[in-house]
Amino acid sequence: MVDYQRMTFEMNAKTVAIIEDEPIIALEIESICMEAGLQVVGFAATASKAWEKFSDLRPDVVISDMELADGSDGVEAVLRLRKLRPDMVVIFVTAATTPDTLGRIAKSKPDHVLNKPFDVAELRKVLAETVS
Numbered sequence: 001m002v003d004y005q006r007m008t009f010e011m012n013a014k015t016v017a018i019i020e021d022e023p024i025i026a027l028e029i030e031s032i033c034m035e036a037g038l039q040v041v042g043f044a045a046t047a048s049k050a051w052e053k054f055s056d057l058r059p060d061v062v063i064s065d066m067e068l069a070d071g072s073d074g075v076e077a078v079l080r081l082r083k084l085r086p087d088m089v090v091i092f093v094t095a096a097t098t099p100d101t102l103g104r105i106a107k108s109k110p111d112h113v114l115n116k117p118f119d120v121a122e123l124r125k126v127l128a129e130t131v132s
Contacts, residue, residue: 013039014060014131017053019077020093021045021069025116029063029093032120036127047072051080058085061130065116066094066105075108082108089130093118 016038020026030040041057044050046068054062062081064074078090092105095116105113112126 013037015039015041015057016061016063017041017050017057017059017081018043019045019047019050019062019064019068019074021065021067025065025093028120029123032123033061033063033127036124037131038127044077045069047074047077047080050077054081055084059088061089061091061127063091063093066092066096066101073104075104078108078110091123091126091130093123 016033018026018029018033018040020029020043026043030043033040038061041059042053044053048070062078064078066074068074068077074092074094082088082090090108090110092110092113093116094105094113096102096105114122114126
């Protein structure tokens with residue numbers, strides 16, 4: 001039997017793209033997003049893969065790490081995607097601590113920055129604000 005109520009919810013759900021090079025962390029973020037009612041559209045481990053996967057999708061929300069697999073970074077990915085979707089919500093989840101790196105993140109004007117290891121309750125709160 002088709003669950004039309006669930007289908008409607010998923011069609012109206014805000015979309016989220018996860019840019020994270022550590023699979024376990026990406027899966028944890030995905031689970032938290034799904035609990036918050038967001039529809040995860042995919043994962044990318046590099047800035048170029050993020051562009052390739054998400055430029056056509058134009059997600060409502062991007063959750064990004066700063067340091068990515070190939071030496072690229074989350075700011076690079078976010079800035080490119082924001083050109084297509086200026087109103088996109090950006091959440092950085094990062095272990096970065098150097099003033100230069102934190103300054104680069106700040107210049108990208110993220111909506112939220114969470115430090116790794118991130119507090120699950122804090123991410124849930126940020127996502128609840130995003131969904132509403």
